[in-house]
Amino acid sequence: MAQYSYLKEYTAEEWRKRGMPDPFLFSRYNQFMPIKLDEIERAEAQLGFQLPSQLREFYLEIGSGYLVAPYNTIDENYHFGNSNEILPPMVVAEFYKPLGHDPCGEEPEEWLYSSDEQYVMDPDYYACMEKDCLSFFHTGGSCGFLMLRPHSSNPNAVWDDFGENIVEESFERFIWRLYYEDPAYYNDVIIACMEKQKSLLM
Template sequence: MATFDFIKKNNHHKFYKLQENELIVAEERLGFAFPDELRSFYLEVGYGFIKGNNLHAINRIMDPDTIADITKREGIYEFDPDLDGIYEEEDKLVLYEVNEGVYLTLDLNIPQQTPVYFFETKIANSFQEFIRKVDQDTEYFVDMVD
């Protein structure tokens, strides 16, 4: 099981706790469980914002309900053109908002150690690796895209 003690020690970030029942409600909406690492993060840390050097970036780990809204294209995401195409793949799960309309996704094909993608480029082999890297530099992956 992943442990995220390292990110909780960084008091520059802003996280919001959530209850397991909030995860369960979102999972029921989605029709599947969140990947193990993301689920562990939610229960151990929560969701929220990673503080970085770019004051214009959002750097938001989305809450489970928002992820369900995006995946199901409901609420404010129903007609969001930024989600067309690349973010509609069934084996990808939008989980992190870099900037408005720019998201990172998880590959759902490997639920125990879930790779993270920036568009089509793998930027971390696991969610925990991604959190470690983004904790140090919120823009580490920007130059990785061709």
């Protein structure tokens, strides 16, 4: 494993050792909470299949949490506008859009809340998502998520907010780029994809 060792210093345990003040500023610092194997297995039991391998490895090695600051941040006034949260496994499972429709045969009309009510998804947004989308990464609000598509030919590829365009060919590379390039690099990729689609339609 040990593919994400460069993020180990941002785990909750390491922050506690350094006496990180409370409340924690999620818009300024990276922080990850540990995820136990049984949490992953509980989410997978609800889904009926295993999570994509690279997300699973990340949970076991680092956890879930916020990746908002690049490695070379030195500005004392640094503030990142997006959430950039790698969601906990059960939230990912609860917001999964399966192949086909919900058991009732309809898209949801009410807001979708996670069981702990910490996360919410707009029903219109959910209805527009491609089938087979795991919303694993929250960028902000009730319509801001990036996806994995576990039954596609590349289950570790990261997709845009509707599951239509690939942002990055692998989850591992996606995390690396957030940290070493820009925590909002995906915005430029999504805009470029939209521009390309527009030009093809003209």
